[in-house]
Amino acid sequence: xxxxxxxKTFGCQMNKHDSDSISxxxxxxxxxxxxxxxxxxxVLVNTCAVRVKAEEKALSVLGRLAPLKQKKRNLIAGVIGxxxxxxxxxxxxxxxxxxLILGPRNIHHIDKFIAQIKKKRERISSLDLSGQITSFxxxxxxxxxxxxxxxxxxxxxxxxxxYCIVPFVRGRETSLSAQKLIDEANRLVRQGIxxxxxxxxxxxxxxxxxxxxxxxxxxxxxxDSISGLKxxxxxxxxxxxxxxELIGLFGELTTLCPHIHLPVQSGSDAIxxxxxxxxxxxxYLSLIERLRKVRPDIAITTDLIVGFPGEREQDFQDxxxxxxxxxFDNIFSFKYSERSGTRAVHLPGKIGDTEKQxxxxxxxxxxxxxxxxxxxxxxxxxxxxxxxxxxxxxNHQLSGRTAGNKVVNFFSPTDLRGELLRLxxxxxxxxxxxxEIVGAGDQKTS
Ligand code: SAH
Ligand code: SF4
Ligand code: F3S
Numbered sequence: 001x002x003x004x005x006x007x008k009t010f011g012c013q014m015n016k017h018d019s020d021s022i023s024x025x026x027x028x029x030x031x032x033x034x035x036x037x038x039x040x041x042x043v044l045v046n047t048c049a050v051r052v053k054a055e056e057k058a059l060s061v062l063g064r065l066a067p068l069k070q071k072k073r074n075l076i077a078g079v080i081g082x083x084x085x086x087x088x089x090x091x092x093x094x095x096x097x098x099x100l101i102l103g104p105r106n107i108h109h110i111d112k113f114i115a116q117i118k119k120k121r122e123r124i125s126s127l128d129l130s131g132q133i134t135s136f137x138x139x140x141x142x143x144x145x146x147x148x149x150x151x152x153x154x155x156x157x158x159x160x161x162x163y164c165i166v167p168f169v170r171g172r173e174t175s176l177s178a179q180k181l182i183d184e185a186n187r188l189v190r191q192g193i194x195x196x197x198x199x200x201x202x203x204x205x206x207x208x209x210x211x212x213x214x215x216x217x218x219x220x221x222x223x224d225s226i227s228g229l230k231x232x233x234x235x236x237x238x239x240x241x242x243x244x245e246l247i248g249l250f251g252e253l254t255t256l257c258p259h260i261h262l263p264v265q266s267g268s269d270a271i272x273x274x275x276x277x278x279x280x281x282x283x284y285l286s287l288i289e290r291l292r293k294v295r296p297d298i299a300i301t302t303d304l305i306v307g308f309p310g311e312r313e314q315d316f317q318d319x320x321x322x323x324x325x326x327x328f329d330n331i332f333s334f335k336y337s338e339r340s341g342t343r344a345v346h347l348p349g350k351i352g353d354t355e356k357q358x359x360x361x362x363x364x365x366x367x368x369x370x371x372x373x374x375x376x377x378x379x380x381x382x383x384x385x386x387x388x389x390x391x392x393x394x395n396h397q398l399s400g401r402t403a404g405n406k407v408v409n410f411f412s413p414t415d416l417r418g419e420l421l422r423l424x425x426x427x428x429x430x431x432x433x434x435x436e437i438v439g440a441g442d443q444k445t446s
Pocket of ligand 2 (some may be wrong): 157
């Protein structure tokens with residue numbers, strides 16, 4: 001009987017990608033994935049530490065592994081990801097049932113650690129922050145049936161925004177070799193992948209720190225020429241590193257989807273300064289203007305934080321005004337959450353939770369209307385959609401995304417997964433669009 005593993009994943013696309021890599025590594029060693037945590041011989045929790053709530057969630061899941069371990073003495077229980085890095089070996093003391101603590105830059109040796117635990121029954125922690133991906137796991141059918149996937153092009157972050165724990169738990173910025181990435185993208189396309197999202201904490205500074213070539217725009221150009229690769233996306237970009245060269249590519253490369261996630265964090269110059277973001281409201285707005293000049297239909301999304309220390313009512317109103325001015329397609333907004341070790345801990349002017357909640361609510365209410373208005377405005381347009389799989393409603397409902405990254409549901413008697421279709425948008429709803437098939441896509445993003 002093959003041994004089974006189960007991974008619970010929290011956090012951002014970096015963690016999702018890491019969990020995918022771990023799954024592939026374990027499958028190469030003969031393990032199989034189990035649907036349920038109860039059947040598994042190895043349980044891993046991939047954790048996020050970005051806000052206090054995310055961390056609490058991770059810790060509560062770790063606590064719930066204790067009874068599982070009592071039932072199954074040989075169970076291997078591990079914690080990986082950003083909370084593992086942040087709390088390190090303290091977790092071994094706090095959770096006596098844990099066997100493995102692995103920081104995000106140490107996951108590529110997971111097979112060896114598991115073998116060691118099995119052999120010697122010792123508890124292991126590996127928290128080296130200079131670790132790096134040097135090769136991708138061998139293909140073993142893990143991606144079968146998938147049309148889209150992530151490809152990590154860099155690890156870590158050097159920006160040290162004053163509120164953010166990521167640079168402490170993911171280490172310094174390191175870029176992967178371009179040749180390896182190109183080879184990997186080719187391999188993914190051969191496995192049936194049609195759309196690749198390049199991921200990293202700050203993709204537009206790819207290769208900048210180590211002074212290597214190609215830089216990010218050149219890498220995009222190289223990937224654009226891969227035959228069979230229909231779409232490229234990337235996330236996340238930092239506004240301070242968004243060059244004109246990169247903006248220009250939105251009007252040039254046929255595979256580059258017209259969508260950019262460009263976190264602004266605040267609409268107030270005072271708060272942006274305290275956050276150490278390195279740009280002003282005006283420079284951000286001029287980036288938006290340039291993006292829209294090159295590609296008028298580009299979808300733009302952002303992240304915003306409310307209740308940062310020192311945020312006065314007028315600063316918050318600046319954020320509200322910013323979403324009004326830009327009319328983002330969507331925003332991800334958060335209440336500021338204090339993370340120990342970050343510089344913002346020492347800033348005066350802490351905001352109470354009730355006030356943070358009020359600001360978050362107002363921001364989200366207004367954005368909901370803007371998003372719905374944007375989605376409504378797509379009604380009657382023809383959008384090119386890459387079909388990703390069945391929709392939520394079953395019964396011949398399929399789902400895919402427009403080039404601008406909006407989910408579209410539509411009906412089809414046949415499974416068209418992986419196809420690029422032209423759809424007429426019948427209805428724009430709050431979180432998705434409803435479409436009907438008009439014909440096959442023209443291979444370009446539109
Ligand atoms: N590298 C990416 C992702 C960072 S984490 C980027 O720079 O955009 C994703 C989002 O979480 C951030 O954009 C920010 O809006 C939010 N975030 C980070 N730290 C936070 C904190 N301490 N409290 C609240 N939100 C936070
Ligand atoms: Fe955090 Fe800023 Fe780095 Fe993003 S750019 S991961 S918000 S420090
Ligand atoms: Fe969370 Fe780590 Fe990502 S802290 S947001 S999982 S980099």
